[in-house]
Amino acid sequence: MSAHAIATTTIHPAWLRITHWLNAVAVVVLATSGWRIYNAAPFFPFELPRALTLGGWLGGALQWHFAAMWLLAANGLLYLLINIVSGRLRRQFFPLSPRLLLADFAAALKGKLAHADPRHYNMVQRAAYLFVMLDCIVLVLSGLVLWKSVQFPILRELMGGYESARRVHFIAMALLVGFVGVHLVMVALVPRTLLAMLRGR
16 A cells, blocks of 8 residues: 555544543543542652642542543543444454564664554563553553442452452552553654544544
């Protein structure tokens, strides 16, 4: 396909762009309010800079966190369902080859990973996006334990108890923030991916 044809082809349909940006807003609010909640009772030997937190005080942070929680859960579920029903999940993210993943990862480290056709994900992108989907599921499940521990006793025990669920939640959040950081770096290196997520083409 010619460069002109690729440039005028819809890469990201409207539903994908809308859910992507709603998820982005939810993640930012959840992370920053979550950092304020963590600072109220830290379980690691550090606190996060107050300037990076949202909510001002514990009660305010909890309100922001719960509001964004519903947005992420509802919007994330919609994103996943449309991907599954439309067949996009299978087309875009599978198959996932460990051999090709290692090859693409090595190419990425050398700055030689191809982005010629933005309609198709390379193995690193496939693995990263699948990881984020799974990580968000872990965040939601561990968040349920923290929010309604008594109502979800089996889930709480599967996570090793309430305090263990706090750590699972924090680590899953840290991994998601790490992904966002790498994602932003890649967007800066290949800015046309941002235009595609804004315009769809």
